[in-house]
Amino acid sequence: MRLIPMNLSAHMRRMAIFVAVAMLSAVAAFGQVHTSDTYRYLLTREGAMDHLEYLTSEEVAGRESGTSQAMRTAEYIAACMESYGVRPFRSVSFFQPFSLPAGKGGSSKYSTSAGVKIEKKGHNVVGYLPSGRKNAPYVIVGAHFDHLGIIDGKVYPGADDNASGVAALLELARMFGKRHQERGDLEANIVFVAFDGNNFSLQGSKHFVSRLGIPPGNITCMVNMDQIGSTLSPVGKNPEYLLVLGGNKLKVWQKGQLDFANEYFGLGLELDYSYYGSQDFYDIFYRLSDQQSFTAVGVPALLFTSGITKHTNKESDSVDNLDVDVLVKRIDLIYRFIWLIL
Secondary structure (H helix, E strand, O other): OOOOOOOOOHHHHHHHHHHHHHHHHHHHHHHHHHHHHHHHHHOOHHHHHHHHHHHOOOOOOOOEOOOHHHHHHHHHHHHHHHHOOOEEOOOOOOEEEEEOOOOOOOOOEEEOOOOOEEEOEEEEEEEEEOOOOOOOOEEEEEEEOOEOEEEOOEEEOOHHHHHHHHHHHHHHHHHHHHHHHHOOOOOOEEEEEEEOOOOOOOHHHHHHHHOOOOOHHHEEEEEEEOOOOOOOOOOOOOOOEEEEEOHHHOOHHHHHHHHHHHHHOOOOOEEEOOOOOOHHHHHHHHOOOOHHHHHOOOOOEEEEEOOOOOOOOOOOOOHHHOOHHHHHHHHHHHHHHHHHHO
């Protein structure tokens, strides 16, 4: 079908071509938006709560890196990924072990009952959904699962920091895993990674990046979710907000998909790309989480967060102090965003 009449002047033809391309792009985007509804039903408050309750339970007792509780957490995440149809990434195992550096105990080694020194290990959990396209780009979705563990006999549950991000990671894996199982039409490879060792100077994400083996130019975006369950530090008067750091790292059309999805689906989140309007705090906070390991090697990376609250790094960081309904809205937005940039 011919869209551009042949009897137009060169200038008018260029303008007509521009309009035609824009119209075709809009039609394609509209189709993408509607197909994203297909698996949205899998995202529920109950599903997010199941993850939050386990990740803050006594069984995993604060998820300190290098402990049996952290290993149980890693096993839970791997089991969820496998049940969602996500496969291990370049391995027969979901687990990517690494040595922990000196930590809060002053050393990464501990003594057994026999007095033998054994090196502490962290374990990233890495899953993968392959694209059917040859030479397809990658999208990496991450969240750290470790927290402070037990200090002076008191458990630090880390609900917001960062059970909330892991719950989001797993719900995204659930939705995209179902799409891959049923349709096998991913336009990009998706890597889901739950980082250990965040509280050990980002050691888990540094280890992951050092062994990634994918050229930075082949990675569309890295999406990191760290503390996204609270409504206690709003940008303005709207408690349903989300801080987005690193938007300037994306292409203009990619960043636009966030605003588009937020408006089109009526999510009503107030998106702040400036970290409360403070460039200094923006720069500091953007370096504090695992996306920093990716930007250091030239990978464009976003951080989604609801900010620091009065419960951060305290015993009071419990599920009771989260807003799970708003967390689900934030996961919904991130899901639509990833769908649109694939």
